[in-house]
Amino acid sequence: MKANLKFRIASVAGAVVMAACATGAQAYDFSNSPYLLGDWGGLRTSLADKGVTFNLGYGGEAAHNATGGTRHLTRYTDQWVIGTTLDLDKLVGWGGATFQATITDRNGRNLGDDAEIGNNMLLQEVYGRGQTWHLTQFWLEQKLFDERLAIKAGRVTVGEDFFSFSCDFQNLTFCGSQPGNLVGGYWVNWPTSQWGARVKFSPTQDVYGQIGVYQVNPKYVDDHYARHHGLSLDNPSGTTGALIPLEFGWLPSVAGRPGSYKVGVWYNTSRGQDLYEDVNGQAMGVTGDPAREHDGQYGAYLSLQQQITGEPGGRGATVFLNVSQADQATAQVDRQWALGVQYKGPFGRLQDSIGVAVGATHNNGRYADYVHQVNARTGSNTVVGDDYEYAGELYYSWSPVRSVFLRPNVQYVMHPGGTSRNSNAFILGLKTGITF
Known part of the structure; x- marks a missing residue:
């Protein structure tokens, strides 16, 4: 594992050195190019003019557990992204149409599991959903009526459209997209996709409303299925219902600085099992009878983001607040909030940024009561939280060239898993990204 980690870090460092050397040779202006490999001798620009653009990227996240858990470990996980966007108007004269295809490949280990920290929220967000290949995007979007109406359908990730956040x-x-952190069993975020469609209407440039319908199938979030069918376009059996999110957004300009204000609700038509009550309305942990079933599952969210200082869209500070609430009858993790600020262009370095955030994720007390009752009935000692897991993070993002960033960070997690029985964790991290 250590050798593999050293190899991956050396690869990132080598890419940075290669970019710096290429810049010095003045073969291409890599310092300002969004692509490490440049313009391919002009081919990239030529293809883009014809309607074809490519995306090849790499992201890696190292994390070391300095305190907390049972072991002090370092773990690394990464993701490759390969995609193409086709402007069908330029290609074939199909006005207002865009096609997107993206596949991803995830690898590596999860520090939280290996060090037995007990955390709910991943310390390396790029981990998960099966460390394998995924068909992440395969959709067509059609814009009509001067782009006021947009219809999108195919294999999509819910979070790219609803509660989209950096x-x-x-x-x-x-x-x-925060709801996926709470009810990820049916709200599917990157890199896993599901069949779905979305209709978005924007009467003005700064106001919109949208609604979506997405297939809910447990196989899409099953690691075993992903390893064998991650790149498949099939429609597997086992569909339980449909996820229907509804969102309204306002995108104002305050003193010329951009803002984003979103409010949304969702409903999953799939039946959901109660966390506490049995079929007779009694305490399931005491009786041992099957869980009561609910006709659907639901929730609501709020996302606020506003640049408050500096140049519009450029150097300056942006604050954000995200809040989500899932129904308490069926969601084991039922509430989350996050508050933070990001500053772009510190120390006169326009490509760098600083970010700091604090947040909390709540474990549903109804589920905790059920587990405690099962422990008392069976003599087991399962640890489950009934309070908040608190998290904080500070990062500095350094971009030696526009196409590469190195982002060291520190994280502190208090009451991992929402219980004081798990030791607080202090994490040292490094997030890297390269756009080829």
Whole structure:
């Protein structure tokens, strides 16, 4: 494992050195190019003019457990992304149409599991959903009526459209579409996709409403299925219902600085098992009878983001607040909030940034009561939280060239898993990214 980690870090360092050397040779302006491998002698620009663009990227996350858990370990996990976007208007004259295809490959180990920290939220957000290949995007979008109406369908990830949020931090509490952190069994975020469709209407440039319908099938989030069918376009058996999210957004400009204000709700038509009550409405942990079933599962969320200082869209500070609540009858992790600030362009380095955030994830007390009752009835000693897991993270992102970043970070997790029976954890991390 140590040799593998050293090899991966050396590969990232080698890419940085290669970029610096290429810049010095002045063969291409790598310092400002979004691509490490440049413009391919002009081929990349030529293809983009014809409607074809490519995305090849690599992201890695190292994490070391300095305190907490049962062992002090270092673990590394990574992800390759290979994708293409086709502007069908430029290619074949199909006005307003775009096709997107992306596959991903994840590898590595999860520090939280290996060190037995007991955390709910991943310390390396790029881990999970099966360390294997995934068909992440395979969709077509059609825009109509001067792009006021957008219809999208295919294999999609819910979080790319609903509660879309950046993934600059390494702790999952502050990364990506938050509802997937709570009810990831049916709200599927990157890199796993599911069949679905979304309709978005924007009466003005700064106001929109959208609704989606996504297939709910447990196989899409099953590691074994992913290892054998991760790149398949099939429609597996076992569908339990449909996820229907609804979101309204306002994208104002305050003193010229961009903002994003979103509110949404969701409903899963699949039947969900109660965490505490049995079929007779009694305490399931005491009776041992099967769980009561509910006709659906639901939740709501709020996401606020606003640049408050500096140049519009450029150097300056942006604050954010994310809050999600799932139904308490069926969601083991039922609530999460995150608050943070990111500053772009510190010390006069426009490609660098600093981020700091704090947040909390709540374990459902109804489920904890059920487990405690099972422990009393069976003599087992299962540890389960009934409170908040608190997380904080501070990072500095350094980009020696535009296509590469190295992002050292420190994380602190208090009451991992929502219980004081798990020791607090102090984590040293390094997040890296390369766009080829």
